[in-house]
Amino acid sequence: MASLRALTAVFLGAFGAATVATGYTTYTATSGAIVRLVDERVEAVSRVLLSEARPGDAATILQGIDAFARRRDSGDIGFELRDARGRRLGGNVIVGRALPIGTFDLREGDGIAGLTAGRALVRDAGGGLRLVTIAETEPIDGLDAARLRIYLIGFGAMVLIVMVGTGAFGLLVRRRIAEVRATAEAIIDGDMARRVPVDPRGGVFAAQAVAFNRMLDRIAALLESVRNVSSDIAHDLRTPLARLHARLTRLAGQASSAEIADELDEALAQCDELMAMFAAILRIAEVEGERRRAAFAAVDLSAIVTEVAEAMVPIATEGDRRLIVEGGGEVPLRGDGQLLSQAAFNLVENALNHTPPGTTVWIGAARAGTRAILSVRDDGPGIAPADRAAALRRFGRLDASRHQPGHGLGLPLIDAVARLHRGTLTLADGAPGLIATLDLPAS
Structure with missing residues (x-):
């Protein structure tokens, strides 16, 4: 502007x-x-x-x-x-x-x-x-004075008419730009059905809006196609995987030797990993579907942090790590309490799973102006700046050889939860360690 x-x-x-x-x-x-x-x-x-x-x-x-x-x-x-x-x-x-x-x-x-x-x-x-x-x-x-007044009035009227016309044209252009910007912001927030209003009287701006909306329709169709493919694959493979898991469990109970039982247990673990991966894919697809926004309610982010910390402290202690809750006080916002709890749980779980024994993990919630901030930080090895984008990408694994457990869908799921709440997930240097921050609009 x-x-x-x-x-x-x-x-x-x-x-x-x-x-x-x-x-x-x-x-x-x-x-x-x-x-x-x-x-x-x-x-x-x-x-x-x-x-x-x-x-x-x-x-x-x-x-x-x-x-x-x-x-x-x-x-x-x-x-x-x-x-x-x-x-x-x-x-x-x-x-x-x-x-x-x-x-x-x-x-x-x-x-x-x-x-x-x-x-x-x-x-x-x-x-x-x-x-x-x-x-x-x-x-x-x-x-001479009268002639001068005539010129001033005549040319002044021309200037006034052009100024009014330019102002009106500027308002029209700003309104059209605002409509396109509002549509783009709504799509960024996940409302893929939002479109630019089209003037029924036609014209250049109407033609531009129609072309822009056709582009959005094409993008939405492609995204829906990709989402359906991943969801269909996950749905179609989940049933045979469940059958395979049941069969392997039955065979493990009938194993004739310890060596065969160990192999069957390893196969069962890999089957569990695949089922968890497909469950995560379906979960992300569900979150990105935007239907859960209709069920948003008032929640306290600080209470969610406290609840997650109480559940994770025994796990942290068992792994020779410390989990500390920071901050305090109510942090209200409108959202899906179950998804926010899962996001906080996943962030703490990631911090505990990818840091060495003796690491301290901090979790806290605070309000900063109109924003509600949930942060999880640790004093572990952290993630190099060049690798943070890969960590947020689906199936992004910092361990390229896949020697470490995981399927690379934890952080993308948290990112989808953040976007559902019109927020962001960021990874930053904790000097030492890593700071993962959920920045959400507060009530």
Whole structure:
């Protein structure tokens, strides 16, 4: 939005500067055209008047001035005849100062009765005589000011119309961008059914919204296909695995030697691992389905932490590790208490399973402004920054050779729970150890 406002401001500034420049140029050109027309008339009138008298014939020139002044179309023309010494010989106007030969501007301060602004042409009339011919450039008092007001109002109205239009266009663009952003944020939160509103009147923005929605439909179909494939595989294989497990259990009870019994026990353990993996896949698919949001209720994250810690302390003690609860006080939020408990349990279990004996694990819940924070940290070896993304990926295993137990779905399940609650799961350096943090919106 900041860039859109900046672009709008630049456009309005450029348009305003162009409008001012155009108005000034138009005003100057109009004033110049009036002056040129007046100069042409003054030159023509004075030429005609002098052509009717011999050079230096003051009497004839004054008679011509008198005759011209009696004409009905001569109200804006004035004459004054002066001798070689600059003395006034006659005419129908009185110029307050002696002017040399040439063309000059006249203003109200020149003291010519009835003249606000005009032009004067001084010509040689022969015999040392000089004929001053005057014409008004502003036949109506205040015409120049009125013309300036007309330009200001006209060009000001143009600027106002463009500003209003640009503002309306900016609001429209911002509204469309806000609709797209709201849709994107809803999809990030897991609402894959959200779409950009389409204006029924059509237009460019409507066509863009339709194309964007078609893209979202395609993405949603692909994601649903992938989710269905993984869920179908898990469902289809769970039944034969359960049958295999039951058969191996029965055979283990009928084993004729200790060696065969050990092999069957190992096969049973691997079967249990596969069943746990498929159960985790189905669990993630269930969480990502977003249906559980309808059952959200008020929960206390601090109470969940306390409950999980009480259940895990004996396991930590048995593995020669310490589990300490931090913080205290109520941390309310709306969510699925069962899933949040499972997420906290999995985080503690990961910390206990992937740290050496003697490690201390801390779990706590706290409120930070509008956020509810659940953190589990340890002073173990931690996870290298380059490996943290792999740890959050499905089936991501830091042990590439798969020598350690696990299926790489624990943290992805916790991440799915965080996203269901419109939160995030982050892994950070505990210096030493690892800090796993669930950042969720608080009530």
